[in-house]
């Protein structure tokens with residue numbers, strides 16, 4: 001079948017992905033789709049298909065489980081991402097990392113800029129780099145602009161862990177992985193994270209592995 005009936009190649013691709021039902025396979029590092037940058041969303045999916053796609057991104061994120069998922073991570077190079085973090089963490093972790101609950105949100109064409117000079121360095125991971133985590137220094141607060149899934153303008157400040165999530169997901173849409181700016185010496189397997197580096201901050205890991213938190 002050709003594109004026909006005014007359907008865009010993106011609509012064909014998404015229909016095909018959704019036809020299998022259930023959570024979508026997540027693309028792992030090494031696939032060029034994670035490196036090429038995504039196209040601004042401008043109606044390539046009609047509203048009903050966009051709604052089904054977003055719902056499947058949510059399902060996929062929850063099944064993983066993860067706190068954010070960019071469309072490129074399911075192979076769709078459109079500037080769309082979802083975020084959601086129930087933040088089931090102890091109080092001391094919540095305080096140190098600013099990991100407050102983040103309700104489900106859809107980010108369309110997101111762009112961020114720093115708010116202030118403060119930075120925060122913590123371990124993070126990525127569903128496209130399974131099995132590993134590393135410390136990334138990021139803006140402690142950002143202003144995020146763009147739109148939601150209904151086309152309503154988004155202009156909001158994020159801080160704490162939600163600020164980290166929106167930077168990570170927006171970076172995906174620019175073809176950037178967290179590893180690009182991670183502290184290489186902090187790279188830790190999930191097993192090392194569980195056994196050694198569960199503290200609220202990465203200070204002990206920095207000392208033991210020999211990296212800086214500046």
Ligand code: ZN
Pocket residue numbers: 125126127128168172
């Ligand atoms: Zn990621």
